Amino acid sequence: MSDPKLPTRAEDFSEWYNQLVLRAELADYAPVRGCMIVRPYGWALWENITAALDQRFKATGHVNAAFPLLIPQSFIAKEQSHVAGFSPELAVVTHGGGEKLEEPLVIRPTSETIIGHSYAKWIQSYRDLPVLINQWNSVVRWELRTKLFLRTLEFYWQEGHTAHATAAEAQAETLQMLDVYTDFAVREAAIPVIPGRKSAAERFAGANETYSIEALMGDGKALQAGTSHNLGQNFAKAFEIRYLDQAGALQYCWTTSWGLSTRFIGAIIMVHGDDQGLILPPRLAPFQAVLVPIFKTDAERQQVTEAARRLRQELAAAGVRVKLDERDNASPGFKFNDWEMRGVPLRIELGPKDVAKNSVVLARRDRPGKEGKTAVVQAGLAAAVARTLDEIQQALFDRALAERRRKTFAVSAYGEFKSAVEQGLAYVFWCGNAACEEKIKAETKATLRCIPMEQEGGEGRCILCGGASRERAYFARAY
């Protein structure tokens, strides 16, 4: 209960992250290498993420279902790029019920294949289209270098899988879900993201186009926070997903898939966190406010506790997710530090003087020290808290956006590019040639994060080869 402080982000960003995850009790290491236990506090955060996304999926006409976690190994091989991409990462079940299986099964690394198999069965006519299904589950990819939330053998996510009659509809769906992810990241997580198209080298194994939202972390590295794939007819052809069109002709469907995972929690930590620990955006925080009673004598204790319980009740009734910390073996100072580590956006302090004045002190997590403290009257506290939470939500977004702008470098010389990707995002013209992209990666460790949807227009010269270019792209070192 009396851990030393975290390393600062400047000292050791990676170790700051690792210790924060453990000490905020978001997650823990599992007995199987590379696997993760998501602890109740981390899972409550994930539940809020899932609720915010699920509501958006349903509002855009999607329904949830559940496909099995075991897939015949032969399924993975049916789509050529897919097998090349996923084979090295598979967990293979060879025995079941005490016997060796005739055909090995794999634990799903993603579900395009098994869902493709089902869609082939379910879809007969154009009247059955579109099929718009999502599922919430976990998948397993045998990663070698793992880090809690960012890259684990098993991770939690949603995977949407849709089938359409036309290429245009599939493309519209792909972009719609990219927009849904962008809206979620911005409005719920207060993370400014760049929606864009991936280069061919960075595409999902089996996709014609992959789109992603990219975010900048506190150490200047980028993180892909959600992806949306236009799969063309690749899986439709591999799994015979066909429909009779209105003229009675048999056609292949056009499919998409899109996913966002527990990796997003890593983004929240690395975008908003500070040297005291986690800072959660109010709209996703398991506890939006924590009430800490302060007292010395028994008489004070009774008085303060009574008022604190009443205020907790009022706030909860008004829909604020509030925690009253009544631990009797921890000092107020310890509690302050503890809830700062856990990133609760707003602390409400209540001592004998506050009780006497019918007031409380609000302390904002995003503004440490006196600057973030305000005394407010108890009457109408719920409204004041709601307003402050909105302000914090906006302030977190504004700060993250300012930080990203500060670390985004529109450069045109390769020397400047090299120093840009040591600090953040390089925003440059690129000729579209994979060879340039590969050479940049080899020389600078920076990858092409995305070709942003919003293009300023104009022409320029490729940052590496100087060839003519009409599109700008973001490059960065990435998680």
Add this chain to the structure above:
Amino acid sequence: MSDPKLPTRAEDFSEWYNQLVLRAELADYAPVRGCMIVRPYGWALWENITAALDQRFKATGHVNAAFPLLIPQSFIAKEQSHVAGFSPELAVVTHGGGEKLEEPLVIRPTSETIIGHSYAKWIQSYRDLPVLINQWNSVVRWELRTKLFLRTLEFYWQEGHTAHATAAEAQAETLQMLDVYTDFAVREAAIPVIPGRKSAAERFAGANETYSIEALMGDGKALQAGTSHNLGQNFAKAFEIRYLDQAGALQYCWTTSWGLSTRFIGAIIMVHGDDQGLILPPRLAPFQAVLVPIFKTDAERQQVTEAARRLRQELAAAGVRVKLDERDNASPGFKFNDWEMRGVPLRIELGPKDVAKNSVVLARRDRPGKEGKTAVVQAGLAAAVARTLDEIQQALFDRALAERRRKTFAVSAYGEFKSAVEQGLAYVFWCGNAACEEKIKAETKATLRCIPMEQEGGEGRCILCGGASRERAYFARAY
């Protein structure tokens, strides 16, 4: 779209069930033997079940978390009864990332072991207790004879795992969760269940006591619909889950676990369904009401559609989960049959005459034909629908309870017992001797379902051996 009718329950109950599951589009067979695809309609039902349970778990102080699906094989062996119970059913991962693993991993058949391992790490002092964690996930058990929802290799469930300082607290938790399941089954699913204690032979592998809720299906067989286990100190000792008590002495914890699975959907089908298909209890139904517009001419179509859309909007705004069936390639008669198959509790028919009279016809799914139809005015429709849904919910429960009473036989002669378990539940005195229980099973295929919590008192003679007995038990053939 023009399937023949289901077989009747009297003709072939098993085939009635199998076809109903497929044709109501609740679930489908997966490419891996014994696995199940839960289709969107079935998953929406499961989502309503999870919401109703999750709200009860949280109200009783539990939080959710997520533990990995991969468990070192050696973990399973740490608790002696557990390994004996689960070893034959394991799915084993021997290869990962293209290499043979040093130690094989199993896909969780249940999570006592991996959670025990974590609790040992997390729990230090009496102040850390109780730990009250639940998780929603899927588990894999290598079953040989499978049936959709009732017994599948992979199934979905929740598993609660708690740790306590004293035996009394663990027992109170075990019984509290049995009560939660009973309350859920009765109030949400309209299924009268019998909460009771299992005999030693029927206990969970590793439990000191297992409790269950038992329900009677439409074919007179029983189904265990949820279980709650008092694990004593068995897992605490196997995994060293210990705490320092207030006196500073190291003590083993007392643990419990409890679960309810997608099997419960099987119970809903087999308790409420009729020869026309599924009947869903309104509180859990994905769609509580379906609006079917009826028209012949284009003019009628416009008039009726307009009114139907307005009513749909009003009902949705009032919180009714309502579906407007605007399919233009299906007749009203087809739609009636289709939604009857899918068990929507209430049909709202709207034709030109209804529009003219500002009325609609409500048709109750639980009362086929004219008897279940009422014309009601459109003004205040939402209130009339809500009231009717409440009535249906209650009527389903009443009918199921009457059916169970009709098929429950309090008998005292073994000859009567044999005929009782061919029709339903035998309610008899049992001496408590495992040998009697085993002989009964061998001779009649009936198992001891539970020793009900509510005992009438008094003494009697064991149904088999005639030995003195103070407790009554339910015996039945079971799923």
